[in-house]
Amino acid sequence: DQQVKQNSPSLSVQEGRISILNCDYTNSMFDYFLWYKKYPAEGPTFLISISSIKDKNEDGRFTVFLNKSAKHLSLHIVPSQPGDSAVYFCAASTSYGKLTFGQGTILTVHP
Amino acid sequence: SQTIHQWPATLVQPVGSPLSLECTVEGTSNPNLYWYRQAAGRGLQLLFYSVGIGQISSEVPQNLSASRPQDRQFILSSKKLLLSDSGFYLCAWQQGAYNEQFFGPGTRLTVL
Numbered sequence: 001d002q003q004v005k006q007n008s009p010s011l012s013v014q015e016g017r018i019s020i021l022n023c024d025y026t027n028s029m030f031d032y033f034l035w036y037k038k039y040p041a042e043g044p045t046f047l048i049s050i051s052s053i054k055d056k057n058e059d060g061r062f063t064v065f066l067n068k069s070a071k072h073l074s075l076h077i078v079p080s081q082p083g084d085s086a087v088y089f090c091a092a093s094t095s096y097g098k099l100t101f102g103q104g105t106i107l108t109v110h111p
Numbered sequence: 112s113q114t115i116h117q118w119p120a121t122l123v124q125p126v127g128s129p130l131s132l133e134c135t136v137e138g139t140s141n142p143n144l145y146w147y148r149q150a151a152g153r154g155l156q157l158l159f160y161s162v163g164i165g166q167i168s169s170e171v172p173q174n175l176s177a178s179r180p181q182d183r184q185f186i187l188s189s190k191k192l193l194l195s196d197s198g199f200y201l202c203a204w205q206q207g208a209y210n211e212q213f214f215g216p217g218t219r220l221t222v223l
Contacts, residue, residue, distance in 0.1 A: 034211055043117075043201050043214030044155070089155065097143055097205060098170075099212055103154040 003027045006102035019077040023090035030092035038087045080109045113138035117215035130189040134202030142204040144185040149199040197222045
């Protein structure tokens, strides 16, 4: 039972355009959501998070949106840069602190 | 500032051999510690987590075990490796439940 799903295995975007990465979850007990970026053979790097009391959180070029009724969150990257090319994981947790990760989406930003 | 170390970076081991991967955290005290595995082409699977010295919770039944002998040290072990144990192993720390987890550089384990 996959509680956090990233249904798009890959996404290709032109430099300067918007990248939108999507994530769906099924467990209504999740109340904290995170996005991580990962390069091959490295550990994931934390990007941005959002708690369930908010519907939007912004940090520079990165914005995370949360739609609790749809159990859906998304990460927007504007403008996209070639250095953003990586695997992006969404993750969700409850008050116990353990993270449940999606399968990841490979983002490729073309110059 | 906090840092997290993992070693070795890469490891090639024969089937049936033992395993010991070490993770240490600096610059924080009493962190929650986690071991994850990423199999080829797949997401991150939580293997073990620890909220304190000697306290280990296992998430999935498997051939591996974990120990936390000191506050900032987390060890992943196996007595006899299987081919299916190959993967990229990641250690992470977290300060409190409502905070992000920070990951180490990972260990690439290949079992032949």
